[in-house]
Amino acid sequence: MSRAREIWFEEKVRTAGYESPEAFALAHELKPYRLDQLYRAATKELAPNLDAITVLPLALRETLSAEGLRLESIAPVTIQRSNDGQTSKGLFRLHDGNEVEAVLMEHWGNRTTVCISSQAGCAYACAFCSTGQAGYTRNLSAVEIFDQARFFARELATRGKKITNVVFMGQGEPFANYAAVMDAVRLLNDPEGFGLGHRHITISTVGLVPQIDAFGDEGVQVNLAISLHAPTDEQRSAIMPVNRRYPVTDLMDACARYAAKTKRKIFFEYVMLEGVNDDDASARALVKLMRGHLYHVNLIPYNATPDAPLRGTAETRIRAFQKILDAAGVATTVRTPMGRDIAAACGQLRAQTQPRAKAS
């Protein structure tokens, strides 16, 4: 069995009360090809539920279903679509009643990106992020993470489209749920299953140094994005409490080790906040950190969130900031916000069950 298939079966059969995929297969006298069919139906053919897997005998489907085996680990509660039709936000309920959000973006051409959550809530409390303002609930399992992509892949398939990119930029800190996130990557990538290439997957982290080192040793082509957001400790600690644990120098050292080891590009995310991190001095300080051709800066227009007393930088100022980076030879792009009208843009995700810190 491939590792991805094992991950999937281990989690699935546990919910039906079995210790291992072997015990499950034995109990139902399932030949290996039946397990193949089940796994392929779920991950490659994107079957919505057991009933839809008609290659399995009806009696078997009924037995598995009676035992509580479910193909889907998350249930859509609401799906909202932006006015321009390019962005869809899904709110999903987990088996224990917790809820998480994921977002599908359909870009021009056939490029599509799904932004998925790795935790219910988040413990890192970044000042500008809606998820962080609500606190942490729990880690998601590998299949719960994977199923967010599976859900939108199925939706796209009805329109003859596919997921081309997956980003771990939804709710939660992926590197605080490291093992499950790596397993979710295996499920996304499995050529016999979902089949999304590593290069089409991006993990974004708040900057957890030990995990950046571990990730550099994985030997995978998955992209790494670092939520940097400020070039000095004083500025960064003011908006990202994690900076007190892993200050800018430690973080940049970890990035240098990662780049040297993997020769892979690193994307630095920098949300533009008026009067906080958007002056010329910040741009020049950022230039000093961006050594080497593997570092790419992504400037992100701030998306207003309910309770943060922060304002986004005006577009002309963003361009001026970018110009300083450009002039110094730092590769820089400005992110196009999507789905603002349905609160589905970066940092706006917050499941409905999570309380707001204060009414607006």
Ligand code: SAH
């Ligand atoms: N915890 C991870 C992944 C989730 S955040 C991380 O910190 O990277 C994904 C990206 O959206 C991060 O770069 C994050 O800082 C950014 N972001 C958060 N809130 C935002 C907001 N209100 N406007 C714009 N970008 C935001």
